[in-house]
Every structure is written in structure tokens, then in C-alpha cells.
Amino acid sequence: MPTLGCVSGTRAVIEKYNLCIQKKFGQNFLIDDSVLSKTVEAASVSKDDTVLEIGPGIGTMTQYIAEKAGKVIAIEIDKMLIPILSDTLSSYNNIKVINEDVLKVDINKIVQEENDGKPIKVVANLPYYITTPIIMNLLENELPIESITVMVQKEVADRIATSPGSKDYGALSLAVQFYTEPTMVQIVPPHCFIPQPGVDSAVIHLKCHKNPPVDVIDSKFMFSVIRSAFAQRRKTLSNGVANGNIGITRDQVVAALEQMNLNPSIRGEKLSLQDFATLSNILYSFIK
Secondary structure, three states, X not given: OOOOOOHHHHHHHHHXXXXXXXXXXXXXXXXXXXXXXXHHHHOOOOOOOEEEEEOOOOOHHHHHXXXXXXXXXXXXXXXXXXXXXXXXXXXXXXXXXXXXXOOOOOHHHHHHHHHOOOOEEEEEEOOHHHHHHHHHHHHHOOOOEEEEEEEEEHHHHHHHHOXXXXXXXXXXXXXXXXXXXXXXXEEEOHHHEEOOOOOOEEEEEEEEOOOOOOOOOXXXXXXXXXXXXXXXXXXXXXXXXXXXXOOOOHHHHHHHXXXXXXXXXXXXXXXXXXXXXXXXXXXXXXXX
């Protein structure tokens, strides 16, 4: 059974190895059994699943995942933690630890070799300094992933799960919602970690869409439009897209918005994912 989801178990490992916690890797170790259990439960992990964990640290979340999963593949960038993981995970025979940078490792190859190419689940307490690149790397590369259940900074979770009109709504919200259906699982206060982060955290579950929720001619072009629309939030959408160096003029954006019965002075945060799909399809016809 897991031994690290508490203060005493975590401190014992830190003291045993005289562990110097690496701020550059965003290391904050969970010490709350209920948070760990609820995270794995939200991911619906079963013995039929192969789970990819990113940043196992000293193996806290890994132990909880391994109790429920058929197999766990844990990718850890910090080579100093590899011998510690060998110790803390020694009682489990369904875990493989890979000492790599998740942004550089070939996840497709791992899935082919470890799960016969079948979809996997991702469960992780993500390093906060690199959360968005990791999530977008998992989503944009069309990897065989069924769901992603991750601990992130609450601010990032709010941006992912929010709706049009919110101050948190932006390019990240639209990108994640294009690929997944996000659900907020729980808010996690700083005292649930060693060392304590300076902000609240949150667990968010992302169920990957089998098919995109909107019809779009060219998704890459749509995301170019979206990024331009939010690059300078104080600008109107028409000015933002026109200044985005994507080959679209302000007059073309205004014409497209009028075709959609939208005010030409509207800002990007008012448009839904469907609106951006429609807008990008109209603009795409102007350049092709």
C-alpha cells in the first residue's frame, strides 16, 4: 500500500537521502492521502489501464496509481531521483521509470512498446513552471491518449475550464477545449505539499475528444487566428487578427464578423470555440 501520502513518509525519504528539493524542476511533493486518492479516482484508473505519469518525484502519486493500474510508465527528468524511485517503488512490479525530459521523449514509441499502441491515460502532479507546454505537447501531437488528469496551478485550471466572457478565457481555454472536455475535480491548498507552494493548486480532468467538437477547415489556421485575437487583449478582435501577421486584413475580419452577425468591435474573449471555427473558415476562404 502507499507509504508516501503523508508528512511522515515523505519527510523520512527526504531525510534518508538528504534530498535537496530542486526548484528548477518545480518539485512540490503531495502529502495528502485524500487528494491523491481522489485524483486517481477522477482518472477512473483500472487494471486494464496503462498510465503515463509525468514527474513522479519521489514516487508519491506513482504508488497510488500503481495500486489501481495495470502498468505505470513514469517519466522523470531529474536523474538524482532515479535511485530514490527505485527504493520507494521497490514493492511494485508494474512500474517502469524512464529518466527523460517529457518534452523530448517519443511518447508514441512508448505507447507502442508498452501498450501495443492502445490509448493510455495520463495522471500527474505537473511542474508548474512548464504546465502549459506539457499539456499542449500531449494534445497537439495527436497521441493515443484517452484522458489527462493533472494537478496544476489553480490559475491555469481556471483558464482551461472557463467560458467565454471570463477574464481567464483565452487561447489556452480554446486550445484545450478543442481537444478535450475539461472538468475541475478539486482545489488543493498549499498545506497539502512539501514544500508549500505560494498558490492554490487544482486537479483537472481532461477527457479527450474522439472527434473535434467543431468543424474547421484548417485547425492550425484557426489557432493562428485565436492567438492573434488574444495577443493584445485590449484590442478589438479585428485589429488583433489584422496585426497577427497571418495574411488577413482588418477589412476582411470585419466582413467575416458582419457575415456572422457579430459587432465588428467585438473582442476575442466574447467568442466561443464554435464562433472561432466559423470565423476562421470564412477567413480561410479569403486567402485560398
